[in-house]
Amino acid sequence: MKVCKFGGTSVASAEQIKKVAAIVGEDTKRKIVVVSAPGKRFNDDIKVTDLLIKLAEASLSTGETEKELQAVVDRYADIAKGLGLDEHIVNIIEEDLRGRLTINRDNRDLFVDQLKASGEDNNAKLIAAYFSSIGMEAEYVNPKEAGLIVSDEPGRARALPEAYENLSNLRDRKGIVVFPGFFGYSRDGVMMTFARGGSDITGSILAAAVNAELYENFTDVDSVFAANPKVVDSPVEIKRMTYREMRELSYAGFSVFHDEALMPAFQRSVPVCIKNTNNPSAEGTMIVAEREYSKSPVIGIAADGGFSTIYVSKYLMNRELGFGRRLLQILEDEYISYEHTPSGIDDLSVIVRSHQLTPEKEARIISRCREELLVDDVYVEHHFAMVVLVGEGMHNTRGLTARATTAISRVGANIEMINQGSSEVSLVFGIQEKDTESVLKELYKEFFSTSAVLGV
Structure with missing residues (x-):
């Protein structure tokens, strides 16, 4: 059937x-x-x-x-x-x-x-x-x-x-x-x-x-x-x-x-x-469920806009038990789900879909972060896009991230974030929305041109 x-x-x-x-x-x-x-x-x-x-x-x-x-x-x-x-x-x-x-x-x-x-x-x-x-x-x-x-x-x-x-x-x-x-x-x-x-x-x-x-x-x-x-x-x-x-x-x-x-x-x-x-x-x-691997480690490249980033920084954040949980609780209280959470030892970024935010919600989030988390700095930026390289063969391929970042730099775009899941099926780059098309074209050229596929 x-x-x-x-x-x-x-x-x-x-x-x-x-x-x-x-x-x-x-x-x-x-x-x-x-x-x-x-x-x-x-x-x-x-x-x-x-x-x-x-x-x-x-x-x-x-x-x-x-x-x-x-x-x-x-x-x-x-x-x-x-x-x-x-x-x-x-x-x-x-x-x-x-x-x-x-x-x-x-x-x-x-x-x-x-x-x-x-x-x-x-x-x-x-x-x-x-x-x-x-x-x-x-x-x-x-x-x-x-x-x-x-x-x-x-x-x-x-x-x-x-x-x-x-x-x-x-x-x-x-x-x-x-x-x-x-x-x-x-x-x-x-x-x-x-x-x-x-x-x-x-x-x-x-x-x-x-x-x-x-x-x-x-x-x-x-x-x-x-x-x-x-x-x-x-x-x-x-x-x-x-x-x-x-x-x-x-x-x-x-x-x-x-x-x-x-x-x-x-x-x-x-x-x-x-x-x-x-x-x-x-x-x-x-x-x-499974497929044979092709010569190219990347099977597809996709890009989607409409993302915003909530930046939070606090000295010795990494020593503060429960900080991330409390930050995400503030977002949950506003009925906002998150997409990525890249972080450093003293800073954390939460990337969300922009349509979930309103000026009123942003103001409440910033206020609560300052009052409840006592952060050193917090602000929201908009107009980001996520470009994703996808392929089951990526985890066996050396130098793939270097190739991707080099391709992105060739068009003069700035990389705001890099994120790779533990499965290594995807590699995500956060960029400015205005650079989306040029980055997508250059990444396609890098991984799908005849010379790239043949390893020339």
Whole structure:
């Protein structure tokens, strides 16, 4: 059995959904299909999820929603018409949306999530109806009915152990199961959404639950590339990579596959293949537990901006028991998670995602550090990027850090931080955001040019 997930661009229009049907129909092992909400059909288009957010905002602000509601219904109606479906499925979708608008809105975030999740839910209903209309045995299955039980954490829910046992029963269903991504239900029956890449997470959970032989993640690229093709011209394709390598690259900005989505597949050792809906004959990229090493120790380079650094210094900090714990407690009290903590004997830097900070939070953090930790100095700096070199072969390679730092110096960029995990699968450099593209290009040249790969 194979589980396959189709992203927003893969199900954005009737034409795309016909491609999905052809892909599913050509392999009888493709029994579970996870779908996203319709994405963009062209560059300036609006995703259905964004239309739903506008609908939720209109409902919360003025209560006048007909215009925004009709925009969502019209989008589904256009898809249904292109697929040759009658108005019945469109009426079902409109009725569902009107019902969601009557949900209690005491918790604004949950109300918005209910509407956002309708994008995936209603698209699954529409796609199941289309499959059936062309003679494919298929059924829409709701996550609540299937038993996708998740933690009570709106916007970042996690599948609970009993969910996997419940979902394993999907193996026994006849025909094709069409399952909406992005959400599950708490033990109390409240709908909860996953973090970013939520449909990827759903697909991975289902693949793990049914012990699939393969989890196919269909998107709009032929494979994962060694660097961002929008920055580097014609980067090499990655044919095989490990879960750890993909996790590191996803964390550092690879948008093809979000990092959290790998965990369920990794835990059950389900191989993952990234494939292209628009070119399904392409091999794609296989993500597995182990792979053979290539000549290049680095398999990929990624960069992501939007980081800030909290600098703290105090003489004899290293002698002060519990200093780091108390500093991190201050961040926890502000609901801020950290990414890296490079340190010296008298100073400590905490690197966080900038979106978590506000001027008010910064002021409270600085004040508490001075008053409670009695620091000599504390301040916050913004506009940092993290550039990450990834590769299972890095730990066996001498001089790799020297090559990387030399390449970065060639473009005149300053290295603010260097961090390497104990696994040595990744090497992280903190730089100024303005230098990101030039550094990425130079590092790619250093490790992926023909002479570099051949060791010349």
